[in-house]
Amino acid sequence: MTTPTEQAVKASNVKEVLAYLVQRFPACFSANGAARPLKIGIFQDLAERLQDDSVVSKTQLRQALRVYTSSWRYLEATQEGAARIDLDGNAGDLIDAAQAEHAAKTLEESKAKAAEKRKAKIAEAKASVTTKAAVAKPAYKKNPNKKANIPSKGTKVNQKAETAAAAPAQPARALTPVASGTVVVGASVLLKLGQNPMPATVLEISKDDVTVQLGSGMVIKTRQDSLYQA
Incomplete structure (x- = not known):
């Protein structure tokens, strides 16, 4: 695992911050699959653990936590009776009915906005x-009324035959x-x-x-x- 010292490049966006938190605290954060509710006050724990870390700032931590806890998979995991966890994955307080209801309402509103x-x-x-x-549709142009020269019936038949004979068969376009x-x-x-x-x-x-x-x-x-x- 890469240590903070080896991680020389500072995270530049929320995605990189979340990836770093998943790397540093895999028992707490996850990149995909089912999420687990976080301990209330976990920001203070993060700030203390990463106070000498040069990769992320406190402002970036706040933004990353806001994004993580507002994701659909996190809100879906915030069910009544589920245990909140700390940075090391240790279970703590349980989600009560009011917290679960708030998470369900937030999830519903988020999905409605996405729709x-x-x-x-x-x-x-x-x-x-x-x-x-x-x-792209051309404007319809009405032709002026004028008497056309009507060819004889025999002429029409001859013209059709000549046209059919002259027109080569077009190969079907390959799709x-x-x-x-x-x-x-x-x-x-x-x-x-x-x-x-x-x-x-x-x-x-x-x-x-x-x-x-x-x-x-x-x-x-x-x-x-x-x-x-x-």
Whole structure:
């Protein structure tokens, strides 16, 4: 394990501070998986243990603790009857009903805010796609009324035959499937409907399902394996 002396570089952000705390106090802090409620007043214990440490400051410790204790996995672990732990992992006071209720309410509000942000992001992406489609669509120009020269029936048949004979067969375009896990909101892709691939923009991703919007404005829900590189 790296010692404070060997750790020469000072932590520059909250992520690095949390990683350092997990390294120094593995019985107390965790980087993933289930978290454990922390002892009340643990900041003072940290400040005392790390008073000669050059990697983190007290301000950084406060910020890191605020982020750690407001994470969803920490709030989910703050259940009534769960024991709070100190820096060495020793169990102490138990979470009471009021503390558990406060944690559950904070978790619910945090998830609601995240959902609102996600909705706003999707709405913004849809608005952007609609605006682009409106700009790309050419304005309809009405042709002036004038009498066209109508060819005879025989002429039409001959012209069609000549056109069909002159037009060479076009080879089908080779499509490259979009690699799994690379689809992101706002990306331009091709969606194969029938025989012809159509350009589309990704609006929402839910596991293997993807919601896209065509250039016409139509929104379609499909699967990622139906998408191809634009």
